[in-house]
Amino acid sequence: MLRRIVLGLLGLIVVAAVSLALWEPLTAEAPSAPTFKPQDVRIARDSFGVPHIFGKTDADVAYGVAYAHAEDDFSTLQEVLAMTRGRAGAMLGEDGAKVDYAAALLDVRATTARDWPQLPADVRALFTAYAAGLNHYADKHPGEVRLSGLFPVTGEDVVAGFVLRSPFFFGLDSVLGSLVEGKPVGREGGPALDATGKLIPREPTPVGSDPADRLTPVGRDPADNGSNAMAVAPGRSTDGATRLVSNSHQPWTGGVAWYELVVHSEEGWDFAGANFPGSPYPFLGHNKYLGWTNTVNRPDLIDVYRLALDERGKQYRFDGAWRPLEEKRIWLKVKFGPFVLPVPRTVYRSVHGPVVKNDEGAFAIRYAGIDQANMVTQYYRLNKAKDFAEWRAAMAGQGVPATNFIYADAKGNIALFYNAMFPDRPAGFNWRATLPGDTSTALWTKTLPFDRVPALVNPRSGYVMNANNTPWVAAGPGDELDAAAFSPLLGIEDDMTNRATRLIELFEESGRIDEARLKAIKYDTAYARTGYAKAWMDRLLALDTKGDPALARAQDLLRKWDWNLDGKGRGDALALMVLRPANGRHYQRRAPPDPREVLSETVAHLQDHFGGLDPRLGTVLRLRHGEGASRVDLPLDGGNDTVRASTLWDAEPDGRLKVRHGDSFIMFVTWDRQGRVRSESIQPFGAATTRPASPHYNDQAPLFVRHQLKPVLFDPVALKASGARFYRP
Incomplete structure (x- = not known):
C-alpha cells in the first residue's frame, strides 16, 4: 500500500513538473501568419559580412532585412519578439518578467492594437513584410527557435516593440523601477519651478534611484548612456x-x-x-x-502624480468626484530552471496614465509619446x-x-x-516634484x-x-x-x-x-582639466594618506598623470578606474562617491591583479569576445567620458576590464563638392555577433582597436565589383 502511495505521489510530481514545463506555450496567443509574398529579394554580403538587401519594393527589402538579421543574430531577435508578446519572462526568467510587467503596465498591446489600423498603408506593409521575413527564417530553422509558440509573429507585434522601448530612452525605466520598489524617484531634465514660477535649485538625485535598481528592458544598459x-x-x-x-x-x-545594413529598393x-x-x-x-x-x-518628459484614493483603494478623486481606478489582473510567466511559473500581478490605470501602488501610496505616470506608435512612421x-x-x-x-x-x-x-x-x-x-493627481489643472x-x-x-x-x-x-x-x-x-x-x-x-x-x-x-582620449573631473581629482589628491604608502603612491601617479587615456602615459589605468565612479555620479546627477573608498578599491584591484599601480592601460582595458578559436582579446584605450569611449566594463577573474558598452557603430559620411556621397564604418566585433562559427563574428575587432574604418559599399556597382556574395532568402 505504502509503495503504491509513494509511486502515486511521484507520478503526480512528474505530471506537475511536465505541466510546469509545458503549460506556458499552450496558453500563448497564436496569431495568424502575416500574408506577404515577396516579389524579388536578394541579399548580398560584402567582405565583412555586412548585408546589402535589394528588393523590387520597400516591403521586399524589409522582408530581406529580417531574414539577413536573423542569419546573424536570431537569438537576440527572439528576445525582442518575446518582449512584445509578454513572454520575456518565459524566455529569460525574472529579468524578462520585469519587462513583461512594464509592457502590461504601459498597456503596450492596447496602444498597438488601436494604432495599427490607423498607420499609413505603406508603413503597415513594411512591418508585415518584416514579420514575414522573420517567420520564414523560423520555418527554415526550427532548431533555433528558443520558445515554443513564438512564431508566427505579425507586423503589429513588431510595432509593439517600438511602443515599449521608446520611452525607456528618456528615463521611464528609472521612474518605474523606483516607484515599484517604493524608492525616491530620480528625475531627468532641467530646472524646477515653484508655484510662483521661480527656479528651484536642483538637488542631487537620491541614492535610492541607483541605476542598478532600474527596471531594465532586454538588452538596454541601465547607466551612463x-x-x-x-x-x-x-x-x-x-x-x-x-x-x-x-x-x-x-x-x-x-x-x-x-x-549594420544597407538597403536598396526599386x-x-x-x-x-x-x-x-x-x-x-x-x-x-x-x-x-x-x-x-x-x-x-x-x-x-515624465510627470508623476499622487492619487487620492478612497478607503478601499478602488477609486481616486479627480475634480471633486470619485472615479473608478482601472484594475487588471495579469499573470507573469517566469522561467525558473526548466519550469515556467505563473506569478500574479495587478496593473492599474487612471486618467493620467499607468498607476503604481507602493507603501507610500498610489502614483500615476504621464510621459511624452504616451499611448502612440507614430515613431514607426x-x-x-x-x-x-x-x-x-x-x-x-x-x-x-x-x-x-x-x-x-x-x-x-x-x-x-x-x-x-x-x-x-x-x-x-x-x-x-x-x-519636478510629485504633482497633485486630484485636479485636471495639473494634467497636460x-x-x-x-x-x-x-x-x-x-x-x-x-x-x-x-x-x-x-x-x-x-x-x-x-x-x-x-x-x-x-x-x-x-x-x-x-x-x-x-x-x-x-x-x-x-x-x-x-x-x-x-x-x-x-x-x-x-578618437580623442583626453580629459579637460575642468568641471567635475578636475573637482574630483582635487578631492583625491587632497586625501590624507599618511600611514598608507600605497595610497600615497597612487596620489603621486595621479599628480603626474597627463590627463589622457591614450595608453601611452603613466597612470592611465589608475586614472581610468578612479574617474569612472565620479563620471557615473555626475551623469546621474548624484553626489560624488567617497574619494578614499574609490581610491582604496582601485589600488587594491591593481595591486592584486597586476602587482603594482602602473600597468599599461591596454593590459587592463580589453576588448574580449567569444571563446576558444573564435575568441578575441585586444587592448583598448579611452574611458567612460572621453570622445573615444570605453564606457562600461566588467572586471574579469584575471582583473582585466572587459568593455561591454561604449563606441559601438561608428560611421563617417562625406559629401564632396559635387554632392557625391561616400562613407566608412566600423563595429567592435563583427556582423554576426552571436554566431561564433561565422568568419564575421569578430573580424572588425582588430580594426576597431586601431581606430581604423572599413569602406561602406553604398554604390551597388562597387559592391558587385568587390566580389560580394549574392543569394535569395
Missing part, C-alpha cells in the same frame, strides 16, 4: 566637403546593440546605416542626399527623405518622443535639433509643436556637435542658442560632459578641418 555626434559644413572644411560623424554609444550585444529607398534588433529600417546613417545621427538627450519617412525640407517635414510628425538629431546633407546644410515631444504644461506647478493633454524644439541650423562656426550635453552650446562660443528664449517648463538639461567640453575645445582650435583632423577629433 552616451553618444557623440558631429557635422562639419563645407565652409569649415579644407576641401569644401560636408561631413557627418555618427558615434553612438550602445551595449555591444543585446536588444539595443547596433546592426521604389527609391536607398540607405546605409544601422538599426536595433526588431526594426525593418535603419535608425541612423545616410542616403544619397542626406544623413543624420542621434545622441540621447534628457529633457523632463517617422523613421520610415526620414529614411526616404530626399532633401532638408522633406526631412524636416518628417521630423515635424513628432513620433519619436526624444533624442537629439544631428543632420548633414549633400547641399552643405548642417543642423542640430533637440528633438522632444515637450508636454504643454500649464504654469503654477512644480513639475497636448505636446508642443515641432517649431518649439531648440534647433541650430548652419551656424557661423561651421560645425555642430552633441555629446549628451545641454543643446545651448552645440556650435561653440559665439553661436550659442539663447536659453532664455525657451521656457524652463520644457525641462531642458544644463549638463556638460567631458566629451562635450573636449569637442568644443578641439573644434575651436582646429581651424579648417580635413578628414584626418576630424578623425583625430573623434
Whole structure:
C-alpha cells in the first residue's frame, strides 16, 4: 500500500513538473501568419559580412532585412519578439518578467492594437513584410527557435516593440523601477519651478534611484548612456566637403546593440546605416542626399502624480468626484530552471496614465509619446527623405518622443535639433516634484509643436556637435542658442560632459578641418582639466594618506598623470578606474562617491591583479569576445567620458576590464563638392555577433582597436565589383 502511495505521489510530481514545463506555450496567443509574398529579394554580403538587401519594393527589402538579421543574430531577435508578446519572462526568467510587467503596465498591446489600423498603408506593409521575413527564417530553422509558440509573429507585434522601448530612452525605466520598489524617484531634465514660477535649485538625485535598481528592458544598459555626434559644413572644411560623424554609444550585444545594413529598393529607398534588433529600417546613417545621427538627450518628459484614493483603494478623486481606478489582473510567466511559473500581478490605470501602488501610496505616470506608435512612421519617412525640407517635414510628425538629431546633407546644410515631444504644461506647478493627481489643472493633454524644439541650423562656426550635453552650446562660443528664449517648463538639461567640453575645445582650435583632423577629433582620449573631473581629482589628491604608502603612491601617479587615456602615459589605468565612479555620479546627477573608498578599491584591484599601480592601460582595458578559436582579446584605450569611449566594463577573474558598452557603430559620411556621397564604418566585433562559427563574428575587432574604418559599399556597382556574395532568402 505504502509503495503504491509513494509511486502515486511521484507520478503526480512528474505530471506537475511536465505541466510546469509545458503549460506556458499552450496558453500563448497564436496569431495568424502575416500574408506577404515577396516579389524579388536578394541579399548580398560584402567582405565583412555586412548585408546589402535589394528588393523590387520597400516591403521586399524589409522582408530581406529580417531574414539577413536573423542569419546573424536570431537569438537576440527572439528576445525582442518575446518582449512584445509578454513572454520575456518565459524566455529569460525574472529579468524578462520585469519587462513583461512594464509592457502590461504601459498597456503596450492596447496602444498597438488601436494604432495599427490607423498607420499609413505603406508603413503597415513594411512591418508585415518584416514579420514575414522573420517567420520564414523560423520555418527554415526550427532548431533555433528558443520558445515554443513564438512564431508566427505579425507586423503589429513588431510595432509593439517600438511602443515599449521608446520611452525607456528618456528615463521611464528609472521612474518605474523606483516607484515599484517604493524608492525616491530620480528625475531627468532641467530646472524646477515653484508655484510662483521661480527656479528651484536642483538637488542631487537620491541614492535610492541607483541605476542598478532600474527596471531594465532586454538588452538596454541601465547607466551612463552616451553618444557623440558631429557635422562639419563645407565652409569649415579644407576641401569644401560636408561631413557627418555618427558615434553612438550602445551595449555591444543585446536588444539595443547596433546592426549594420544597407538597403536598396526599386521604389527609391536607398540607405546605409544601422538599426536595433526588431526594426525593418535603419535608425541612423545616410542616403544619397542626406544623413543624420542621434545622441540621447534628457529633457523632463515624465510627470508623476499622487492619487487620492478612497478607503478601499478602488477609486481616486479627480475634480471633486470619485472615479473608478482601472484594475487588471495579469499573470507573469517566469522561467525558473526548466519550469515556467505563473506569478500574479495587478496593473492599474487612471486618467493620467499607468498607476503604481507602493507603501507610500498610489502614483500615476504621464510621459511624452504616451499611448502612440507614430515613431514607426517617422523613421520610415526620414529614411526616404530626399532633401532638408522633406526631412524636416518628417521630423515635424513628432513620433519619436526624444533624442537629439544631428543632420548633414549633400547641399552643405548642417543642423542640430533637440528633438522632444515637450508636454504643454500649464504654469503654477512644480513639475519636478510629485504633482497633485486630484485636479485636471495639473494634467497636460497636448505636446508642443515641432517649431518649439531648440534647433541650430548652419551656424557661423561651421560645425555642430552633441555629446549628451545641454543643446545651448552645440556650435561653440559665439553661436550659442539663447536659453532664455525657451521656457524652463520644457525641462531642458544644463549638463556638460567631458566629451562635450573636449569637442568644443578641439573644434575651436582646429581651424579648417580635413578628414584626418576630424578623425583625430573623434578618437580623442583626453580629459579637460575642468568641471567635475578636475573637482574630483582635487578631492583625491587632497586625501590624507599618511600611514598608507600605497595610497600615497597612487596620489603621486595621479599628480603626474597627463590627463589622457591614450595608453601611452603613466597612470592611465589608475586614472581610468578612479574617474569612472565620479563620471557615473555626475551623469546621474548624484553626489560624488567617497574619494578614499574609490581610491582604496582601485589600488587594491591593481595591486592584486597586476602587482603594482602602473600597468599599461591596454593590459587592463580589453576588448574580449567569444571563446576558444573564435575568441578575441585586444587592448583598448579611452574611458567612460572621453570622445573615444570605453564606457562600461566588467572586471574579469584575471582583473582585466572587459568593455561591454561604449563606441559601438561608428560611421563617417562625406559629401564632396559635387554632392557625391561616400562613407566608412566600423563595429567592435563583427556582423554576426552571436554566431561564433561565422568568419564575421569578430573580424572588425582588430580594426576597431586601431581606430581604423572599413569602406561602406553604398554604390551597388562597387559592391558587385568587390566580389560580394549574392543569394535569395
